Amino acid sequence: MTEYGSPGGARWKIGPTSAFGGFAPRVSGRAGAILLLALLLGTGLRENLRAVPACPAPVTVRQPDGRTIRLFLRGDEFLHWAEDSSGYTVVREPSRG
DSSP states (O other), rough: EEEOOOOTTEEEESSSSTTTTOOOOOOOHHHHHHHHHHHHHHHHHHHHTTTTOOOOOOOOEOOTTOOEEEEEEEBBBSSSSEEEESSOOOOOOOTOO
16 A cells, blocks of 8 residues: 655555556546436437337338339338438328328
8 A cells, every 4th residue: 555645744545445556536526417417318318329220121002092102211210201212201191090
C-alpha cells in the first residue's frame, strides 16, 4: 500500500483493492447524475437498435375492385409503410380496412 500526502497535511492511501490498480474512480454530484441518465437512456434505446427491417421483396396486393398491384414494404416493426414501384407511398382508405 502506498501512502501519499500533501503540503496541507491531508493523506490518502492507495492500495491494490480495485480492478483499476489501486485507483477507485468515484463519480458523484452532477457528473454522476449525468452518467446515470446516459446509462439509463442508453439501455432503453438499445431495444430500438435491434429492429428488424422489412423484407425487400415485392408484395402483391388485391384491390377492392379485383385489380392487383405490387407494393414494396419499407421500415421496420416500429415504423413501416408501403410504396409502389415508382416510390410513392400507398395508404389504405380507413373505410375499406
